[in-house]
Amino acid sequence: MFPKFKQHINSEMPFLKGKKLLLACSGGVDSVTLAHLCVAADLDIGLAHCNFTLRSDESDGDEVFVRQLATTLGIEVFVKQFETEQYAQTHRLSVQMAARELRYQWFSELLETKGFDYILTAHHANDSLETFLINLSRGTGIEGLSGIPEVNEQVVRPLLPFSQQEILAYAKSEKIAWREDSSNASTKYLRNKIRHQIVPVLKELHPTFLQNFLNTQNHLQQTNSLASNHLNELKSKLFEQRDGDIKISITALEKLQPLDAYLYGLFKDYGFTEWNDVKDLLSAMSGKQVVSKTHRLLKDRDFLILSEIKNTVNGTYLVHVDGTPSELPIKLKLENVETLEKQGRNVVFLDKEKLNFPLVLRNWEKGDYFYPFGMQGKKKLSKFFKDEKLDVISKEKQWLLCSSDNEIVWVVGKRADERFKVEDSTRQIIKITQLT
Template sequence: MLPLQQFQDFIEKEALFTKDNKILLAVSGGRDSVLMLHLFKALSIEVGVAHCNFNLRAEEAQRDEHFVKMLCDRFETPFYVTHFDTKKYAAVHKISTQMAARDLRYQWFETIRGKEGYDYIALAQHQNDAIETVLINLIRGTGISGLHGILPKRDFLIRPLLFLNREEIDQLIEDNHINFVEDGSNLSTDYTRNKLRLQVIPHLKEINPNLENTFTQNMARFSEIETFLKVQVEDLSQKLLQKKADGIYIALDKIAALKPQQLLLFELLKPFGFTNAVVEEILASVKSLSGTHFFSSHYQAIINRDYLIIAKHPIANHQHQVIHPNMEKINFLGQEICMSFSDDLTFEPLKFKSFADFDKLIFPLILRSWEQGDKFIPLGMRNFKKISDFFIDEKLPLHLKETTPLLINGNGEIIWVAGMRPDNRYKLTGATKKVAIFELKIN
């Protein structure tokens, strides 16, 4: 007899879906996913079945596909199947075969879900899968989020078998005479998860025969702790993170007051991709190393005087953008320069606007970042000044040195340090007949 009441109770407790929802089941043909299909059909829930053939097990993979198709024909259930060149995908993306299979199936599941109008994708992971995930996370290193194992619901993914463990599933399969196919790779110890399943967990169960229930209770506690931490971090983010046009500012004295310091700073910086190791380096540097840069994949963190500044990576330190006379808008490193021309010689002393004598311009102009050795004559001065010294005098934050655009004339001279100061050589004079107007806008 199938545990339909437990199944329904778990669905309701975790708010996995409603009776009006349409569910796409990921069915491999193994005992777990086949049991899941039987449970859904027994409750007359509208479902479809998605099956992936990864072309990794030759005839066995064809057998699995044929078995699932026959099962769907028997249940009069929509059947979706796809074939992947998993090894090729893994080689191209330089990842393991297991990771490639995971990426491919989730991408395809989501495609079918959207195309065919399903509300959720159901995966047949159970309590032992959750235990294995926690152990893998602990072995590789994890934060609190890695200790709650597999969540019953996350976005469009649901896992309605998490109320069962492996032994219970095996018993249900036997008692209900349910046919399934066995994946031969499940017996191989070449994979970390299989090693844990076959060699480690049996020893843990000798110590604690009630291992699944113990882990399930612990994971529930860790999940609650994670929720509590998220609430605290969201409150801290509102108080500590100052959003400005050029980045996120966090006062160093506020960081020094955090307790526990490393945990909370890591959680504050995690949305920007900074690892725990980088957070350690930041904390070791805040007292003495102003000007130090730290990097994640898309952001940089800079200790600048009294603040830790989080800013996006410049796309390229020496990116060049060519400007022709017919261009009205030029995008550069997340900023926009607007160019126009006028016969009106009225001058506005604004930092974000520059007025240059048109007849002195040699097109095409160039927009680029600062380079070593750059110099100009700041408006109102007679002598050259190095751009690097100018930035220091203006107390420009370090991260903005890389992204402040320089407008360069066709002869190589700097016309304007955008948003800061024009060059004196291109100022309007009594001889000016036409004006080129440049305006910096921050996107």
């Protein structure tokens, strides 16, 4: 197995050479064998072991074993104990999902603090088959049937081309010791049921079933790659970047067929799951929206506006008399000037003596009004926004600079207020610039 493993690293994963690698090691045969293979291949690895404290003395025994393994191999080891059941209850997760979250959170911390470049896991061909069958049983698209990726950002799985049978045979031939996890024999978990009850039957029906599956999975991965390339090209044409948001023509979307498949492919990466609601948005009234945990999709006239949901603080910010105030959500520069220059959307000149300092920067509110520069009389901001053709998201992002008595001085980046303009009698002029 070792020559085949080394050839696989040389041909498919040469980027691992010379890098600092963190190998997730449970103490089981798969991860222990991977550790031995990596050391034999002169890869620079350290071990990371999670003690999830779920199997009492057995968990502690695994920890001791991994520490001894690191000593035997002459490599660094990191160990962390977790209160997994408590974490699962607090976050309302299954124990398996809690363990996964805790594991990868810690691995990410080690990458950042200890200078590792990649995480190695010991997933193999049988794991990929089991994942395929789990996803198939739950209902999935082509991505779910494409199996476990060999490389997913900083997570690398060098053993995916190898079967569990190959790994076991190598471990026994090299007299490699490992720990048996008693929970792997239990069929109360779905993955174990598939491993112990379904996969053996499939192999009995066709002795080369695993290899046939790997061939099929390779075809699915190639098809998925073609689809992804097409969708990325389509996004570059349909997704118009605008002030941090994405604007998409509904007319262009409706021309795509099959529409359901295209909507899923274009918007799945933004966390949406209610696909009927996404589709209904195309014919909904303006202002309707669909929200995921991370993004919002808003209907605005003939377009959909896709925006990221950010944890922003809507409130008021004090703006003092001059300089470039810090701690503001936008950059403003205030300076005293002697002469009046050309005023624009991002620059205003105001009569300083008409202002009450500190000024206040805030979001717009329903009922707000101002006196647009160059016009007679007041105008509600809602009407001004409509005339400016601002969509809902742009309105939410709009900032107002107000005198401390809450009179609007400037609809920032749009229009100054007539009441604070520079006149012949003005003695002090203040220039305010919105910086990009």
